[in-house]
Amino acid sequence: xxxxxxxxxxxxxxxxxxxxxxxxxxxxxxxxxxxxxxxxxxxxxxxxxxxxxxxxxxxxxxxxxxxxxxxxxxxxxxxxxxxxxxxxxxxxxxxxxxxxxxxxxxxxxxxxxxxxxxxxxxxxxxxxxxxxxxxxxxxxxxxxxxxxxxxxxxxxxxxxxxxxxxxxxxxxxxxxxxxxxxxxxxxxxxxxxxxxxxxxxxxxxxxxxxxxxxxxxxxxxxxxxxxxxxxxxxxxxxxxxxxxxxxxxxxxxxxxxxxxxxxxxxxxxxxxx
Numbered sequence: 001x002x003x004x005x006x007x008x009x010x011x012x013x014x015x016x017x018x019x020x021x022x023x024x025x026x027x028x029x030x031x032x033x034x035x036x037x038x039x040x041x042x043x044x045x046x047x048x049x050x051x052x053x054x055x056x057x058x059x060x061x062x063x064x065x066x067x068x069x070x071x072x073x074x075x076x077x078x079x080x081x082x083x084x085x086x087x088x089x090x091x092x093x094x095x096x097x098x099x100x101x102x103x104x105x106x107x108x109x110x111x112x113x114x115x116x117x118x119x120x121x122x123x124x125x126x127x128x129x130x131x132x133x134x135x136x137x138x139x140x141x142x143x144x145x146x147x148x149x150x151x152x153x154x155x156x157x158x159x160x161x162x163x164x165x166x167x168x169x170x171x172x173x174x175x176x177x178x179x180x181x182x183x184x185x186x187x188x189x190x191x192x193x194x195x196x197x198x199x200x201x202x203x204x205x206x207x208x209x210x211x212x213x214x215x216x217x218x219x220x221x222x223x224x225x226x227x228x229x230x231x232x233x234x235x236x237x238x239x240x241x242x243x244x245x246x247x248x249x250x251x252x253x254x255x256x257x258x259x260x261x262x263x264x265x266x267x268x269x270x271x272x273x
Contacts, residue, residue: 004030007039007046017050019150023172023181025050028206049206062091064154071161078132081162085129092126094198097228097265106134109261109268113222116192119143120220123173123199128155131162142166143185145178174203174210177217187219194220198228198266200246215250215271225250226268243267 007029011017017025025046032045067088074080086102089095098105110116117140121127124144131142142164144155149170159166171181179187196218200211215223227243240262247269251258254273261268 003039004033007033007042010043011046011050017047019148020050021147021149021170021172021181023175024147027172027175031206052202052205062151062154064150067154068157068161071158075161075163082132085132085162088129089126094228095126095130097230098130101263101265102130102133105263105266105268106130109224109259109270110134110193112259113270113272114192116140116222118187118191118193120178120191120194120218121145122178122194122196122214122218123147123203124155124168124195125151127195127197128158128162128166128168131164136164140164143191144168145171145173145181145184147172173199173214174207178214179219190219190221192221194218194223196223197226200225200250201227201243211246212250216254221273223271223273224268225271226266229263229265229267240267 004026008022008026011025011029012022028049029042029046032049033039033042036042036045070084070087071081074084086099089099089102115135115137117137119134119136119140119142121142121144124146128142128144136142142159144152144166145168146152146155147170152168152170155166155168159168167185169181169183169185171178171184179185196214200214203210203214215225225247227239227247229239229243244267247258247267251269251271257272259270259272261270
């Protein structure tokens with residue numbers, strides 16, 4: 001077994017990283033091993049990158065069983081379902097920050113396009129729990145990809161309780177293709193809407209080209225991209241200016257229409273292609 005496989009195997013044996021898609025662990029470990037030939041240093045660096053990519057955004061150990069119980073108890077009743085979803089969304093920083101604007105966020109950013117019947121949520125986290133606010137058609141199909149296999153299993157059980165047909169899978173969003181995983185769907189045509197919400201800054205921590213690769217490769221007619229306006233600690237740190245410049249560079253030279261939306265906690269761009 002070579003150094004990379006030894007490193008990946010060591011990480012995968014840890015409870016903290018065992019549910020992360022192996023392709024993600026391997027890609028990040030390979031980059032860190034190239035920068036830090038000593039396995040101990042590469043291990044520490046890889047753990048840090050994996051934490052930045054996802055672990056830092058969870059406030060506590062996810063209670064998937066309890067959350068499914070909340071959704072099941074509220075199933076079929078609109079307001080109790082929203083209350084249950086808000087409770088779950090509060091457990092991840094990126095979705096918790098959106099709670100104060102949840103009633104207007106999707107209604108505002110999607111107002112000028114047809115209600116999407118197919119949605120692809122990239123690096124989704126707990127984002128699909130906002131489905132009750134998206135005003136989706138009854139026949140909508142919701143696809144979601146994330147690096148955590150246990151989260152994916154939860155989402156696949158949650159979709160029927162949320163009243164939509166859905167499919168989630170564990171994959172490496174920043175890798176070759178968001179649809180490269182064995183259990184990813186085979187799409188016969190582009191989806192109506194892809195969601196890349198607050199994901200690009202995380203993806204680019206380990207690979208500066210990841211955001212461009214994801215945005216260019218998405219099979220979608222419309223892409224909703226967003227960026228946080230505050231750090232996890234609550235500081236602004238010139239983030240609006242930084243992320244506006246980053247979005248400008250991501251769409252530069254592409255024949256795309258871009259609409260900009262600003263909320264107190266989030267900067268969003270709807271890209272029509």
